[in-house]
Amino acid sequence: DTEVTQTPKHLVMxxxxxxxxxxxxxxxxxxxxxxxxxxxxxxxxMFVYSYEKLSINESVPSxxxxxxxxxxxxxxxxxxxxxxxxxxxxxxxxxxxxxxxxGELFFGEGSRLTVL
Amino acid sequence: SQELEQSPQSLIVQExxxxxxxCTSSxxxxxxxxxxxxxxxxxxFLMMLQKGGEEKSHEKIxxxxxxxxxxxxxxxxASQPSHAGIYLCGASxxxxxxxxFGQGTELSVKP
Numbered sequence: 001d002t003e004v005t006q007t008p009k010h011l012v013m014x015x016x017x018x019x020x021x022x023x024x025x026x027x028x029x030x031x032x033x034x035x036x037x038x039x040x041x042x043x044x045x046m047f048v049y050s051y052e053k054l055s056i057n058e059s060v061p062s063x064x065x066x067x068x069x070x071x072x073x074x075x076x077x078x079x080x081x082x083x084x085x086x087x088x089x090x091x092x093x094x095x096x097x098x099x100x101x102x103g104e105l106f107f108g109e110g111s112r113l114t115v116l
Numbered sequence: 117s118q119e120l121e122q123s124p125q126s127l128i129v130q131e132x133x134x135x136x137x138x139c140t141s142s143x144x145x146x147x148x149x150x151x152x153x154x155x156x157x158x159x160x161f162l163m164m165l166q167k168g169g170e171e172k173s174h175e176k177i178x179x180x181x182x183x184x185x186x187x188x189x190x191x192x193x194a195s196q197p198s199h200a201g202i203y204l205c206g207a208s209x210x211x212x213x214x215x216x217f218g219q220g221t222e223l224s225v226k227p
Binding site for chain 1: 149151156157158159160161164204214215216217218219220
């Protein structure tokens, strides 16, 4: 199994809603990532979890709250988002953070978020 | 300005033609990686280059990292419609640094 699975694929939410994006991998990877990608732009790193602990937060606003319940799961909790937060949110995993620096990231298909 | 510059930003080629995409950094690259992305989907890892002068091939795609490790090229031979998509280069610009991406090159292949 070499997949990173993200749900939902599409999400529409209002600015007052609370929702969550989910990511799952069963490759035994110990590092997991959230990236944000706006249209026609490259992915931008948001968070890195290493061994289920948050190791990098790229100054992401607190309305985005990551959670890593176990080594296979990564969630991104969303609350009080703004329309400019609309984007494709990509989850990725790697064998370890060091391996991420070798670029060997496995990406999910992404969750397309629209904030109204 | 972008730390990784890709050129061209978009490319339309006739099926069967060869093409090259470039990725240039103003700093030494500690590893250069090529990914492909279909619009609105996840990234697919293509190749990783770490040593100056390194060259790797997979099917009809060849990537090179120049000797000074500041530029990489991705060459596709005899392009097919299945090659269409967005090609992104990624790199670490310092040892242990996070992976950053170029702005991407959108490739269209006309049958």
